[in-house]
Amino acid sequence: MEMVLLTALGVGGATVVGAAIGFIFKNFSHRFSDIVLSFAAGVMLAAAVFGLIVPSLEYGGKLRLLYTVGGVFAGALCLNLTDKLVPHLHKLMGAETESHHNANLNKVLLFVLAIAIHNLPEGIAAGVGFGSGNNTQALIIAGGIALQNIPEGMVIIAPMLAAGVSKKRTFIAAMATGLIEVVGTLVGYFAVSIATAILPFALAFAGGTMLYVISDEMIPETHAHGAQRGATYALLVGFCLMLVMDVVLG
Numbered sequence: 402m403e404m405v406l407l408t409a410l411g412v413g414g415a416t417v418v419g420a421a422i423g424f425i426f427k428n429f430s431h432r433f434s435d436i437v438l439s440f441a442a443g444v445m446l447a448a449a450v451f452g453l454i455v456p457s458l459e460y461g462g463k464l465r466l467l468y469t470v471g472g473v474f475a476g477a478l479c480l481n482l483t484d485k486l487v488p489h490l491h492k493l494m495g496a497e498t499e500s501h502h503n504a505n506l507n508k509v510l511l512f513v514l515a516i517a518i519h520n521l522p523e524g525i526a527a528g529v530g531f532g533s534g535n536n537t538q539a540l541i542i543a544g545g546i547a548l549q550n551i552p553e554g555m556v557i558i559a560p561m562l563a564a565g566v567s568k569k570r571t572f573i574a575a576m577a578t579g580l581i582e583v584v585g586t587l588v589g590y591f592a593v594s595i596a597t598a599i600l601p602f603a604l605a606f607a608g609g610t611m612l613y614v615i616s617d618e619m620i621p622e623t624h625a626h627g628a629q630r631g632a633t634y635a636l637l638v639g640f641c642l643m644l645v646m647d648v649v650l651g
Contacts, residue, residue, distance in 0.1 A: 405531045408543045409586035412527055413579035415547035419554020420575035424568070432631065435623040437551065439632035442619040443639025444545035445611050451647045452530055452538040453608035461601035472605025477613040480522060484617070520578055523614065524585020526607035532593025532600065541643060
């Protein structure tokens with residue numbers, strides 16, 4: 402339980418770390434953040450496949466294909482429904498950046514809310530990984546999510562400051578989005594620990610949410626600023642690194 406709690410704090414705290422970096426380097430290159438985000442996408446892709454979807458098949462028994470395929474689509478559809486209620490992160494980022502000082506507080510609140518809502522299933526994915534009992538895979542999953550949270554924390558700073566939000570409130574908002582991920586991690590862990598029968602579906606559901614985030618949010622964002630080739634290779638490096646770790650650590 403202590404490892405779960407510490408990991409949850411680490412995953413959520415990665416957003417705060419990114420926010421701190423955003424304060425220090427307000428004019429960081431989009432290409433740099435895109436490379437970091439692409440690397441994180443590769444790590445998350447490997448974690449989703451090897452840490453969540455493959456174990457879902459292993460725990461699913463005779464109905465493993467039904468549990469796994471159904472869980473993947475259920476996770477993706479859940480975030481698809483969320484996207485209909487809350488605009489896409491990369492669209493909000495673009496809209497806020499372009500509006501500069503004309504941005505109003507309502508848009509900023511929507512921006513923060515969107516990030517917070519999208520952070521919840523990521524936290525659940527990390528928690529479900531621990532609930533499976535494979536701490537090594539769970540740490541790899543959590544590490545991938547934490548990597549993704551650092552550039553995310555970096556990019557939320559500039560739009561909020563441009564909208565006239567104070568530095569203190571901006572940092573508190575970043576902390577709040579990270580806290581959502583801590584809550585999600587604990588929810589995922591306790592849900593699977595209490596009802597182990599839902600483990601195969603829960604693993605696939607978490608994997609589906611991660612695949613959706615990678616395809617719908619992270620990859621479009623990393624290809625929006627002219628660094629497509631570098632972003633692609635960064636994703637491959639992240640994926641292969643996690644593949645090697647998965648084989649070496651067993």
